[in-house]
Amino acid sequence: MSTVREPATDETLEQDVPDGRWARLLRGNTLWTFLVLVVLAIGFSVAAPLAFATPFNVRNILADSSILLVLAIGMTYVIVSAGIDLSVGSVLVFSGVIAANVMVSMGGVTAGWGGIALGTLAGLAAGFAWGVLNGVLVTKARVPPLIATLGTLGMALGLAQVITGGSDVSRVPSRLSNLIGYGLALGQVPWLAIVAALITVVFALILAFTRFGRHTYATGSNAEAARRVGIAVDRHLIKVYALSGTLAGAAGVLSLARFSTTTIAGHAFDNLSAIAGVVIGGASLFGGVGTIAGTVIGVLIPGVLRNGLIILGAQRFWLDVAVGAVLVLAVMFDQVRRRARERE
Amino acid sequence: MEPLLEARGIVKRYGHVYALREAAFSAYPGEVVALVGDNGAGKSTLVKTLSGALTPDAGEIRLEGTPLRLTGPLDAQRHGIETVYQDLALAPDLDAAANLYLGRELPRSGPLGMLGVLDRNEMRRRAVDTFGDLGIRLPDVAAPVRRLSGGQRQCVAVARAVVWASKVVFMDEPTAALGVVQRRQVLDLIRRVRDGGVTVVLISHNMPEVLAVADRVEVLRLGRRVARFTAADTSVEELVAAMTGGIEQEDAA
Numbered sequence: 001m002s003t004v005r006e007p008a009t010d011e012t013l014e015q016d017v018p019d020g021r022w023a024r025l026l027r028g029n030t031l032w033t034f035l036v037l038v039v040l041a042i043g044f045s046v047a048a049p050l051a052f053a054t055p056f057n058v059r060n061i062l063a064d065s066s067i068l069l070v071l072a073i074g075m076t077y078v079i080v081s082a083g084i085d086l087s088v089g090s091v092l093v094f095s096g097v098i099a100a101n102v103m104v105s106m107g108g109v110t111a112g113w114g115g116i117a118l119g120t121l122a123g124l125a126a127g128f129a130w131g132v133l134n135g136v137l138v139t140k141a142r143v144p145p146l147i148a149t150l151g152t153l154g155m156a157l158g159l160a161q162v163i164t165g166g167s168d169v170s171r172v173p174s175r176l177s178n179l180i181g182y183g184l185a186l187g188q189v190p191w192l193a194i195v196a197a198l199i200t201v202v203f204a205l206i207l208a209f210t211r212f213g214r215h216t217y218a219t220g221s222n223a224e225a226a227r228r229v230g231i232a233v234d235r236h237l238i239k240v241y242a243l244s245g246t247l248a249g250a251a252g253v254l255s256l257a258r259f260s261t262t263t264i265a266g267h268a269f270d271n272l273s274a275i276a277g278v279v280i281g282g283a284s285l286f287g288g289v290g291t292i293a294g295t296v297i298g299v300l301i302p303g304v305l306r307n308g309l310i311i312l313g314a315q316r317f318w319l320d321v322a323v324g325a326v327l328v329l330a331v332m333f334d335q336v337r338r339r340a341r342e343r344e
Numbered sequence: 345m346e347p348l349l350e351a352r353g354i355v356k357r358y359g360h361v362y363a364l365r366e367a368a369f370s371a372y373p374g375e376v377v378a379l380v381g382d383n384g385a386g387k388s389t390l391v392k393t394l395s396g397a398l399t400p401d402a403g404e405i406r407l408e409g410t411p412l413r414l415t416g417p418l419d420a421q422r423h424g425i426e427t428v429y430q431d432l433a434l435a436p437d438l439d440a441a442a443n444l445y446l447g448r449e450l451p452r453s454g455p456l457g458m459l460g461v462l463d464r465n466e467m468r469r470r471a472v473d474t475f476g477d478l479g480i481r482l483p484d485v486a487a488p489v490r491r492l493s494g495g496q497r498q499c500v501a502v503a504r505a506v507v508w509a510s511k512v513v514f515m516d517e518p519t520a521a522l523g524v525v526q527r528r529q530v531l532d533l534i535r536r537v538r539d540g541g542v543t544v545v546l547i548s549h550n551m552p553e554v555l556a557v558a559d560r561v562e563v564l565r566l567g568r569r570v571a572r573f574t575a576a577d578t579s580v581e582e583l584v585a586a587m588t589g590g591i592e593q594e595d596a597a
């Protein structure tokens with residue numbers, strides 16, 4: 001029975017590592033979604049060479065996707081931890097309103113950088129507070145995330161309207177909108193995209209390389225196992241929701257910069273767009289799986305699709321049809337490969 | 345020889361149900377002791393009280409002669425006591441190395457470490473060493489443990505307990521869900537752990553398995569210890585008789 005000896009453990013392991021890495025990349029989601037993005041971009045470039053692949057249009061896509069990306073970064077953490085945050089769009093609006101009011105009181109359109117910084121801090125703090133509330137509801141009050149954040153979705157939007165009396169605050173400092181809203185770094189790259197990219201890189205590194213990231217995956221993968229090894233799961237989840245709220249606050253300030261007003265009515269579907277981006281990027285709604293790189297691609301795919309279809313002259317309503325279909329296809333594709341993997 | 349871990353008069357009640365009625369237990373240094381008993385005899389409950397997961401209603405636990413009052417599993421871990429739970433307690437989406445170090449991750453040295461950056465290479469390197477020392481063969485240490493076989497996963501769970509245990513490892517039916525080959529893998533692993541000087545407390549329903557791997561056997565029935573045997577001097581028939589009430593040793597309790 002034991003005459004045929006298996007190779008020594010160390011050899012097996014060492015041989016497998018480089019192979020394993022390539023195999024993992026192929027099996028993994030990110031490469032495939034990235035290819036889809038590339039194919040889409042090439043397709044539109046061929047179909048509309050003069051309009052799509054221009055610096056102007058690429059800047060448009062980046063600027064359009066930036067705010068959603070910031071929401072989707074926080075959403076990635078929440079989904080990896082096996083939660084969901086429906087409140088991000090409303091928290092964006094609420095934080096924008098708080099930030100705008102502070103900036104207005106510091107001089108409005110002519111406010112200086114001091115006032116802008118103070119308003120930004122107030123917006124971040126507002127987002128943080130909603131996030132902590134979400135986290136406490138989910139962990140301490142044991143309200144399922146879907147319900148807890150549906151509740152705060154209503155509360156944050158309602159309170160934003162109470163504060164503003166229902167009309168947008170539009171005396172946003174012009175310094176903010178000129179630089180962050182429309183400004184180009186080196187005359188080429190929108191500042192909005194640079195801010196979003198910085199946020200993305202920082203939180204991608206945290207998720208991939210730090211103990212906080214590791215515990216986020218562990219909590220989403222098996223909360224009970226995490227608890228047994230001494231991870232403070234509740235405290236960790238509160239931090240994760242607080243992060244999502246704070247990033248929604250940041251997105252609120254970026255939105256102020258871009259639109260020079262609070263756009264109270266404009267964010268009803270931001271939550272679903274962010275979730276779609278995260279899921280297209282390969283995260284699992286069951287938790288434990290997902291990367292920021294995937295999310296970036298997952299946000300860009302619908303962004304490129306919308307942009308390209310508009311350029312090709314598609315009727316506006318068809319955009320939503322196309323984006324919805326991409327989401328469903330992405331998840332179906334993932335399911336098929338997951339099943340194939342399990343059969344392996 | 346003085347017991348490494350000793351429990352006396354342990355009582356645990358769930359409502360009207362007595363899971364443990366003055367149960368006793370002892371484990372000696374460097375042995376494999378099997379804890380056997382019929383379904384509902386109280387084995388899992390006893391292990392949970394000894395590993396800090398449950399607080400007993402009454403009774404006394406001593407570790408190396410000194411009374412021990414455990415406030416939780418982490419407290420037990422600080423005393424060198426680890427547990428492999430009946431339901432696997434791994435994070436299936438993390439790889440074997442990450443699971444081995446879950447909750448006790450190694451930070452990088454220097455400022456990056458202070459920022460919470462993990463030393464993934466070092467953890468992986470040590471994990472490979474650990475699995476090698478324990479004779480655990482994994483197709484790929486970097487694959488999520490979800491993709492490992494049941495036996496390999498159980499080995500990872502056992503390895504995690506063993507790495508951190510300096511005194512005792514409890515294993516609650518570690519082979520229950522496994523096939524024949526995988527079962528042998530885990531049993532070999534248990535012997536290797538014992539040979540490394542750590543006491544193993546094994547719960548199992550499989551009597552031949554118990555006799556093959558254990559040095560001693562303690563029998564639990566209706567929440568009490570009813571018999572103790574040296575594995576070499578007993579038989580499956582004798583164990584079954586003790587489990588079902590046919591034998592009761594007066595000195596056992």
Ligand SMILES: Nc1ncnc2c1ncn2[C@@H]1O[C@H](COP(=O)(O)OP(=O)(O)O)[C@@H](O)[C@H]1O
Nearest residue numbers: 358361363381382383384385386387388389390
């Ligand atoms: N959480 C619980 N709630 C109520 N009764 C329990 C609980 N856990 C165990 N019991 C009862 O305690 C007794 C001992 O259970 P257990 O320790 O799981 O036995 P074993 O592991 O030997 O099969 C059984 O009668 C069981 O029904």
Ligand SMILES: [Mg+2]
Nearest residue numbers: 387388389430
């Ligand atoms: Mg049991």
